[in-house]
Amino acid sequence: MMDLQDKSALVAGGGGGIGRAVALALARAGAKIAVADIAKENAEKVKFEVQSLGMRAMACPVDLTKKAEVDRMVGEIIERFGQIDILVNCQGWDRLEPFVESSEETWEKLLAINFKSVLYTAHAVLPNMISHSFGKIVNISSDAGRVGSSWEAVYAGAKGAVIAFSKTIAREVARYKINVNVVCPGLTETPLLQAVRSQSEQTAKIIDAVTKATPFRRPAQPEEIAEAVLFLTSPQANFITGQTLSVSGGLTMV
Numbered sequence: 001m002m003d004l005q006d007k008s009a010l011v012a013g014g015g016g017g018i019g020r021a022v023a024l025a026l027a028r029a030g031a032k033i034a035v036a037d038i039a040k041e042n043a044e045k046v047k048f049e050v051q052s053l054g055m056r057a058m059a060c061p062v063d064l065t066k067k068a069e070v071d072r073m074v075g076e077i078i079e080r081f082g083q084i085d086i087l088v089n090c091q092g093w094d095r096l097e098p099f100v101e102s103s104e105e106t107w108e109k110l111l112a113i114n115f116k117s118v119l120y121t122a123h124a125v126l127p128n129m130i131s132h133s134f135g136k137i138v139n140i141s142s143d144a145g146r147v148g149s150s151w152e153a154v155y156a157g158a159k160g161a162v163i164a165f166s167k168t169i170a171r172e173v174a175r176y177k178i179n180v181n182v183v184c185p186g187l188t189e190t191p192l193l194q195a196v197r198s199q200s201e202q203t204a205k206i207i208d209a210v211t212k213a214t215p216f217r218r219p220a221q222p223e224e225i226a227e228a229v230l231f232l233t234s235p236q237a238n239f240i241t242g243q244t245l246s247v248s249g250g251l252t253m254v
């Protein structure tokens with residue numbers, strides 16, 4: 001049984017499909033949860049869901065692509081919960097298009113949400129984890145970041161960067177008993193997947209093709225991603241760091 005009693009967790013992107021499932025899974029294991037999301041109403045909704053499980057929760061409306069906002073938010077969480085033991089980065093955004101047709105504006109947005117926000121949260125939270133010699137960080141990347149994915153060049157680049165960054169941080173902070181790992185979903189039934197699917201006829205076809213290329217022949221449910229995250233935040237994973245775990249129904253096996 002995974003026990004997160006007395007731990008406090010920051011779930012960034014906690015108002016989204018995977019983030020919500022992660023927040024609820026960690027809360028069921030006994031953690032206090034800070035739900036951080038730019039979608040204020042969704043963050044509030046998940047906060048109430050966590051509270052209805054009998055756990056402490058706070059909602060943090062924040063633009064995670066703004067370093068100053070992230071720093072301020074982390075300060076507020078530490079004031080409320082005393083410390084931060086767990087950080088899960090679940091924020092993300094994607095838009096499918098051929099690289100040659102994409103604009104610099106889109107690249108900036110993809111890099112800011114999918115990569116730079118991960119730097120900001122880690123940079124804000126790590127000093128607190130180091131000061132109490134404990135921490136579990138799980139970053140949600142994507143199988144696109146491991147093997148590439150058509151029409152997702154910059155998204156895949158950002159997700160690959162999350163993996164390389166996580167491995168390096170894992171080496172740097174192991175001496176403080178801090179674990180840093182990555183979970184790579186494949187297709188997962190969330191609002192993000194819905195948005196990509198309904199972008200155009202071609203994107204719907206791509207999603208269909210990826211579903212067919214998945215040995216289990218279906219997208220994951222967000223709860224299936226959350227189970228892997230829960231494991232990596234638990235004492236059962238104390239000796240696992242710098243690892244990348246695909247939870248993608250076998251889509252990638254390398």
Ligand SMILES: NC(=O)c1ccc[n+]([C@@H]2O[C@H](COP(=O)([O-])OP(=O)(O)OC[C@H]3O[C@@H](n4cnc5c(N)ncnc54)[C@H](O)[C@@H]3O)[C@@H](O)[C@H]2O)c1
Nearest residue numbers: 013015016017018038063064091092142186187188190192
């Ligand atoms: N759904 C999939 O098929 C899939 C596949 C592989 C990887 N992923 C990754 O999983 C993670 C979770 O995605 P999801 O499918 O739950 O998507 P989602 O859209 O349901 O959730 C993402 C959340 O991030 C929040 N967010 C976006 N920009 C933000 C910002 N600037 N500041 C604060 N919050 C912001 C959104 O409001 C949303 O609540 C993402 O990193 C995504 O790239 C998803």
